[in-house]
Amino acid sequence: MLPFLGAFALLLSVAFGEGDQTSNSTGGYVLKQGPLDTPWTDKVGTNPWPEYPRPQMARSNPNQWKNLNGVWQYKNLTKAEWQELEKENVTIGGELEGGQAVLVPFCLESALSGVMGNFTIYSRYRTTFDVPSTWNDRVLLNFGAVDYEATVYVNGKNVAHHVGGYWSFNVDITEALNDNGTNELFLTYINCSNVHVFDPTNLDPYNIPLGKQKLIPEHIFYTPCSGIWQTVWLESVPSDNIDKLDIHADADGKINVTIHTSSQLTVADFVLYETGSTDIKAKLQVPVNEAVEFPVDSIKLWSPDSPTLYNISVTLGNDTVQSYTGFRTVSRGVIDGVQRPLLNGEFIFWFGTLDQGYWPDGLHTPPSLEAMVFDIKALKEVGYNMVRKHIKVEPALFYQACDQLGLMLIQDMPALATSQVWVEEWPACPIKAPSLEQRTVQREFDRQLEILIEQHKSYPSIVTWVIYNEGWGQPSEHYDGVQNYTIDYDLTNLVRQHDQSRLVNTVTGWFDHGAGDFHDNHHYSSPQCGTPWYSDAAVPYDPTRIAIQGEFAGIGQNVTAEHAWKVRKSIEEVQKTYELDATVEIWNLRAHMIFKELQFQIENFACSGAVWTQTTDVEGEVNGMLTYDRRINRMNKEQWKADIKALYDAATTRNGSNGTVYLGSRGEMGI
Structure with a gap:
């Protein structure tokens, strides 16, 4: 087995496009050979994600719904084609001339999509479907998520327009259906000509909620996800139905x-x-x-x-839907003079991973439900009781799995772009995606923040909402004539208007103005959690709020070539890891040392929760519990179980202890 860095020449044939790049016609789908796969890649087939996708409002009777996942037609548009379509009155219908097969629901940039595209900014999708004659009065067309702006046509009729890459939406298509025979579904984006799929990612001059996506990936920013990336399905409902x-x-x-x-x-x-x-x-x-x-x-x-x-x-x-719930209360309270997060009235230490939710074969989309649940079980096995879902939103079945397996969720709002890319090939177009004008960007961010909460507030596992990550998209010092901290408080109140049953972490790391329930610090590699010392962009611990270590550790360990993301830039940027450990054994030893630091801070100061970076490697990052392909688990499981239990035990001793606690005002220490 070759050492990772020593295998650089071996990586080049796949990393730079000399592998299987077979071009598909509109005929058959062919799985691409990407930079890395997983144990589930070859099992996906052409009928992916067959499960009913919306567990909290399910019409899952086989006679009541129809999965539209599978092989569709797809076409990426060149600048010349875009300009022609902009000028002409284009008929929506028929075959996509010059198109190719695409596997829905996988990102267009992914190997599993069969496209593995780059700069897939303007795109078109097409498929056909039949509606059973036994169905009820109305037919709903549902999309789990489409990134980023979608216009939907059924049999040439414009039936829906949706903006936002992480949110589900549906439309009643009954009036657009043919009386008999096959129906045609076109998914297109962009208002310029009403025939495109549009996903600017971080293309100048747009600024949209996108999380970790970048058109040109770099270290902690990853390959983007364009197009349909969650399940598409039809549903039969009576005229009087539940929304x-x-x-x-x-x-x-x-x-x-x-x-x-x-x-x-x-x-x-x-x-x-x-x-x-x-x-x-x-x-x-x-x-x-x-x-x-x-x-x-x-x-x-x-x-x-x-x-x-x-x-x-x-x-x-005549409409019946199935759902579920769990009885639990999330709150905050003072125990022995310290602000604590409470679950069912009790303080337990919240310990989880930074969970990015990226996959080498499907990018934003896991290859299967089994694969997605695999990650959760790997964390539960060693005792993690929480994950921070990091500036990404998952398919609904992910949240159901966390509900079922018992994993608390800190859910981030997807962050705005941290930088823009200007590309002459792709001229701007007056669409709904917000440009860089701050007021417009902020209004759209606020709107989508509300959607995040409204679509996810019934999952028992979600215990906290995060608004901003490390200042990414957080308004600058002065915004629209007011100080930026006013925006922090306004958005915190907005979240609470939609959901008073959870805590709010207004800013995780960096520019904290005192809003929300948490004082959240990021510090690599050692923790600084509710301590009387601080550094970097952090400020002294605020004892009026809950102390949480929103990110820490991040220690990495290089892997062999067969388990690495085989892209030159990613390989070169591995050295940017906060800390690299020579072997898995040393990596586990360093983890044990960091655990002891965190345990000390729980025992002696005000630390109530922490987020270890991270669940898996992602592209050029090699600091996961698991490698990016999920084939190697770096953890010495018995050691990790013992160390994590020690954190929980330390927190238990603080329920009424007389230890050293940081109780003073900002910048002061109380004993």
Whole structure:
């Protein structure tokens, strides 16, 4: 087995386009040979992600929904084609001349898509589908997520336009369907000519919520994801149907439910089942379009150690959807003079990883549900009770898996771009993606922040919302005539207007102006968590809020060529890792040493939670628990189990202890 750096020449044939780059016609799909694969890559086939994709409002009866994942037609547009389409009145329909096969739902830049494109800024998709004659009155077309701006046509009729690369959306396409025979679905982007798919990523002059994506990847910024990257499906619904469910259940046994509908019906039947059973625990009629709260007796609580869930069914007229909830309360309180995060009224130490959710074969999209759950189980196995979902949003089934397996989630809002790329080949177009004008960018960021919360606030596992990461997109010192800290407080209040059941981490790392529930510090490699010392962009610990180490560690260990992202720039930038350890054994030893530092800070100061960087390697980063291909687990599992348990034990001793605690005002230390 060759050492990583010694195998550089071996990497070049794949890294720089000399591998399998077979061009597909509109006929068959061919899996590309990317820079790296996973154990699940070859198992994907041409019917990926067959599972019903929306577990909290499921119409999963096989006779009621139809998965549209699979091989579609795709075409990337050149500058000349774009200019021609802009000038002409283009008919939406028919074959994509000069197109190729694409596997939905995988990013156009990924190997699994069969395209493995670059600068896929303007694109077109096409597929056909049949609607069963037995279906109900209305047919809904659903998209899990499309990056970034999508215009949807069915049989030539414009049925939807959507902006935002991380959010689900649907549309009633009943009126656009053919009476008999095959229907044609075109997914296109951009308002210039209404026939394109548009994803600017960090193309100048646009600034959109994009997380870690960059058109030209570099070290901690990765290959972008364009196009359809989550499941597409059809659903049969009656005319009177449920649009959305909001469900929250507290540790005191209260359930708060809102059933959203545009129907004229005024009440729905709500049934809560005994956990793990079809026996009915509670049944009542509830009014629609208003929040209703009612008590449930003898409930079992949800926690990482006991992730108890209760199934739910809601019926409105002839429409029935399935859902679930978990009874738990997230709050904050003072224990022995220290601000703490509380789950069901108790302080437990929140310890998790920075979870980026990238895959070498599918990029934003895991190759399968099994693969996605593999990561979660690897963390649970050694005792992690939390992950910070880092400036990315996952498919709904990820959140269900965290609910089921018992993993608390700190959910980030995808960050705005940190830099722009200007490319003459791709002229600007007056579309809805915000340009660099600060006021426009901020309004769009705020709008999508609200969408994040509204689409995810019913998952029991989510315990905290993060607004800004390390100042990325955070307004500069003066914005629109006001100090930037005003924006921090305004957005914190905005989040709480949409969800009062969770904590808010306004700024994780760097420019903290005192808003939110947490004082969050990033420090590599050693922790500085609620301590009386600080450095870099951090400020002295604020004892009026909860101390959390939002990122730390980041220690890396080089891997052999077969497990590395075989791209020259990524290989060269491995040396930028915060710390590189010579062997896996040394890496585990260094982790043990860092754990002891964190344990000391829990025992003696105000540290309430920490986020270890990171779950897996990603492209040029080699500091994961797992390698990017998920084939190597670096952890000495017994050591990690013991060290993580020691953190929890240290936190337990602080529930009423008289240890040294940082209690003074900013810049002061109290004993």
